[in-house]
Every structure is written in structure tokens, then in C-alpha cells.
Amino acid sequence: MIASLAARHSWFEATARARVAGLLDPGSFSEILPPAESSPSPHLALLDLPGAFDDGVVVCYGQLEKKPIFAIAQEGQFMGGSVGEIHGAKIVGMLRRAVKEKPAAVLFLIDSGGVRLHEANAGLIAISEIMRAVLDVRAAGVPVIALVGGSCGAFGGMGIVAKLCSAILISEEGRLALSGPEVIETVAGVEEFDSKDRALVWRVTGGKHRYLMGDCAMLVDDDIAAFRSGAAEFLAGWSEPAPSVAHLRAGQQALENRLAAYASYRDGLQVWAALGIAEPESVPLLDRDALVALKEGLPT
């Protein structure tokens, strides 16, 4: 147990650069606009805040098991992985390039609370451009895989972007939602949602819950190697479907059914019981393999 933990390289703890270096085949990483060639956000400078050379995102190409891959990695430690103008432009540029060059996939390492509020409209526009660009890449037949397991999760506009991707791979530590816990508490009060209750936050937005609900295609351990093998395994069995109205309608119907079934619940525990899990309170303690086995045994 301890030996296996010692061999792990936590995705959650790693920087964006360490994640992407461990995800791609060794030596294949090639960065576009590396820190020495780019400049920090002018908006942050106007607000008297220090920027980062890469504006908090690494865009690169490389290989995953010898297949050509584009990767985008957000740095959650810099301003919560937030999307500013340069940050967004780098992501959009990489996605548009994917439409032209058609790599085997785009891996999107999301670790972000959403729009960088300091950059206001520029950040909002950037998010909407990212959404459009993700859909363009998928329409060109190139899968976009979101990998979520960083400290900032995928919230706000980046929560929407994650759901626009072909699939999401998540770890137990990862989180996915629209409004973040603090935002909900600020707007609707602590009776609505207690953002300081970490266990509750994870029962409602965390990786295990998202996987049980079918929002994420795969649950992986908090380990860079597990994300790498998970992404390779997912891509081997995936071909990007052509967009269709029937598919969208089915998705809409599934969401309506979900709202009708679960909207009155206050906690993941209630949802898991309704899913048919006999001992919902045991879910937070299960390891990854046990949880995947539990999900596979559930009635569909």
C-alpha cells in the first residue's frame, strides 16, 4: 500500500507542466509560445498584479503512444486557472490548429474556476470562443478529451467547456460543476450550500459523484500515469460521432429525466440511494476500483 502510494505522482499536486510532461510520450513535448517567447497579461499589469509568462496555460503538441496529440494544460495555481485574454487566445489558437491539422486527439487538462474576473469582458469572450472552437474540433472528427483532477476542478465557463468535450476523465479529487461552492453560498446563503463542508462539496461536485451520474466517461486514480493510460485506453475505443439532432434531443431528454428524478435532493447521498446503491454512505470511502465495480453493477 505504502510502496504503491510512493510510486504515484499525484496529478492534483503537480503543476500543469509536470502533468503534460508525464502525460505525453517521453521527449515528445513541444511547446508553442513557450514562456521565453510570450508576455504576461497586460490587464493584470494595469491592475498592478504580477502576471505569469505563459498566462497560466501550456499549449503544446506531442505524442500519446506514438499518436500525434495536441495538449492544453491550465495551471490552477496561477489565479485559479482562470481564463484571461491571452490564456484564452492560446487555447483557441491551438483548437483552431487542430481543425486544420487533425491530430488523433486534443487533450484538454482543465484546472480552472472559469473566467478571470480581472479581465472581465475579454475573459468572457475568450470562454465563448473556446466553446465554439471545441465544437468545431469535434465537428472536424477530432475528439477533445477533458482531463479533470486539479485543485480548481472545472467550474464556471470551464465547467461548460468540459461538458462540450467528447468525454471527461476525472479523478476522485477532481470536481465539475457550473457555479462554484463559494459562489452558491454567496448568492443563495449558507442554508442553500455550505461551501466550507468539504465532504458535502465533493459529494455534490466531486469525481466519484460525477462518474456515478454518468457525467464522466472514466474515473482514474490521482496519478499522472493513470491519466495517461486512461486517456490512451479511452482513445483506442473511441471514434468521434458526427453531430446529429437526434443525439442532441436524446441528451436533452436525459437531462430532463434527471431533473425530474433528482432536483429535490440536497446531497449526493440521497442521489446515490436513488441510483440503487445499497450503502450510499460507504461511497466516499471506496477506492477507485471498488467504485468502478459498484457502478458497473448498478441497474441502468
Add this chain to the structure above:
Amino acid sequence: METLEFRFNSKPVPRVADPALCGVVGSGNLEILVKPGIEPEACRVRIKTSARGFGETWRAVLDSFASSHPAGGTVIAINDMGATPAVVTLRLAQALAEYQGGAL
């Protein structure tokens, strides 16, 4: 934010590789970018820091570093979010090791 610039005499670094980056602009942390400069016996440092009023502390930490490590022939750019002197020294050593090819 405060912008600080310093120049220190330092022995030339034995090997010059690609620009090297280490660290992240996160709370209590900083990022350091090391690039080749034009003066082989000097190290130029430009710092943007969120913490105002620590110019003399920066000077002391960097002076000590430049005299104990060969850092000549480099230009170092730093974006700082309130790193302590110990973290600054550690990251400088890390960045310079990367600049020389990786071994710390």
C-alpha cells in the same frame, strides 16, 4: 506591484542551454525564467513582485546567491507572489540547474 532591477557580478555559468523556467506564480511562490545575457561576468535580474517594500531583502538574497553560485552571462526574470527568501533561494538554484541541463 513593484518592479525591481539588479545587476550582480558573478562567475560565468559553465554551460548555456535553452531558456529555463521553474516555479509557478501562486501564493507564496514565484516563477523564474533564466535566459542568456550579453555580459559573461554579470547576472541581471528583473523582478515583478506583489509584495511592496522588500527591495533590500531581494538585493541581499540575490547578492548572496550570485556570489555563491556561478550565474554570470544570464538574464533572470522573476514574477513573484510573495515568496519567502528561502523559497526564492531554492527556486533560483533549481532554475539555474535546469539552465545547465537539469541536474540539481
